[in-house]
Amino acid sequence: xxxxYKDWLARSAALDDRMKRARIVARASELAWIETEQDARSAxxxxxxxxxxxxxxxxxxxxxxxxxxTGRHAHGEEAIHVLAxxxxxxxxxxxxxxxxGTTLHVPYGAEHQLVNTGSDTAVxxxxxxxxxxxxxxxxxxxxxxxxGKDEGSLARRYPKETSQFAADGRRIALHLEDAMDxxxxxxxxxxxxxxxxxxxxxxxxxxxxLMGGSESPTDETNGFRATSVAMSTIFEESPHxxxxxxxxxxxxxxxxxxxxxSLIDGERYEWQAGDAIHVPPRxxxxxxxxxxxxxxxxLRVEFGIRYFYEALWPGYQKIKDNS
Numbered sequence: 001x002x003x004x005y006k007d008w009l010a011r012s013a014a015l016d017d018r019m020k021r022a023r024i025v026a027r028a029s030e031l032a033w034i035e036t037e038q039d040a041r042s043a044x045x046x047x048x049x050x051x052x053x054x055x056x057x058x059x060x061x062x063x064x065x066x067x068x069x070t071g072r073h074a075h076g077e078e079a080i081h082v083l084a085x086x087x088x089x090x091x092x093x094x095x096x097x098x099x100x101g102t103t104l105h106v107p108y109g110a111e112h113q114l115v116n117t118g119s120d121t122a123v124x125x126x127x128x129x130x131x132x133x134x135x136x137x138x139x140x141x142x143x144x145x146x147x148g149k150d151e152g153s154l155a156r157r158y159p160k161e162t163s164q165f166a167a168d169g170r171r172i173a174l175h176l177e178d179a180m181d182x183x184x185x186x187x188x189x190x191x192x193x194x195x196x197x198x199x200x201x202x203x204x205x206x207x208x209x210l211m212g213g214s215e216s217p218t219d220e221t222n223g224f225r226a227t228s229v230a231m232s233t234i235f236e237e238s239p240h241x242x243x244x245x246x247x248x249x250x251x252x253x254x255x256x257x258x259x260x261x262s263l264i265d266g267e268r269y270e271w272q273a274g275d276a277i278h279v280p281p282r283x284x285x286x287x288x289x290x291x292x293x294x295x296x297x298x299l300r301v302e303f304g305i306r307y308f309y310e311a312l313w314p315g316y317q318k319i320k321d322n323s
Contacts, residue, residue: 022053022280023278024280025269025271025275026052039064039070040063045061046278052280054280055249055250056305060126062123063121063123064121066116066120066121067149071147073142074112075130076139076228078128078229079126079127079211080104080126081101081104081254084120085118085124086117088154088155088161091111091166098114102174102176105173129228179208180220180222205241207233207234209232211226211232230302234298235297242290245286245321246318248279248306248316249279249282250278251302254277255271256273257294258294258295260290260296283315
């Protein structure tokens with residue numbers, strides 16, 4: 001029998017070493033695209049599958065050809081953001097229309113698939129915690145139907161969206177034009193209830209609330225009930241500006257447009273549209289900079305596991321820079 005305690009010490013030391021060398025940026029130009037049962041073309045941006053040190057979290061990108069549908073499957077909670085194309089999703093037996101900028105929530109265990117009804121390839125981002133769900137032995141990935149040509153079959157079965165909300169009252173779909181303008185809310189006097197939450201106006205040039213997140217008051221989630229994963233907000237940095245900076249554990253940003261760089265624990269990492277930035281699951285100091293002549297926009301992705309550990313120990317709680 002091995003010395004389990006000695007093994008634990010060795011694993012702890014190895015983890016410390018790996019976290020010091022953690023990858024930070026996923027380059028759009030370096031994605032390894034594959035075909036899967038679920039998607040005609042799919043790639044992991046950030047995740048253990050491509051060498052990132054995550055908390056069992058994943059950010060992926062997929063394409064749906066014209067006239068095709070994805071597979072139908074079920075797993076843990078998922079957040080989806082549509083980058084291109086038009087169509088609809090069937091989630092737990094109900095239709096939800098989408099277009100560029102639409103954010104979708106897939107509740108835990110809900111059967112779901114997407115269909116492209118437009119004239120261009122559809123592209124979407126997917127964030128989930130399948131690796132974490134497997135690690136705690138509770139997760140399952142169930143493939144119910146493979147991807148394929150749709151030829152209007154789903155539209156015949158689900159001819160019309162009746163609501164953006166599920167039967168239990170939670171929001172499933174939100175179009176970008178319906179997102180909350182956080183800066184406008186703060187200026188209008190809707191202060192965040194926690195003064196230490198680092199949620200003041202103008203921490204970014206623009207802030208659009210999508211799903212909100214674990215730090216969001218109930219009236220700033222747009223009706224979503226995300227727990228393990230949320231595409232919380234879109235940030236905008238004006239030309240030659242920077243965001244506020246702070247320290248916390250894991251989060252991800254996907255660059256929707258523009259270019260710039262991030263300072264992660266003092267090191268500079270360049271990025272541009274299509275790239276993704278990983279704030280690894282250690283107490284990581286970071287800030288984001290737009291040194292270009294055009295605006296930059298990023299989509300923030302958060303995971304509930306971060307806040308589970310923040311509640312366990314104050315040493316994991318976010319630290320706001322004073323400057």
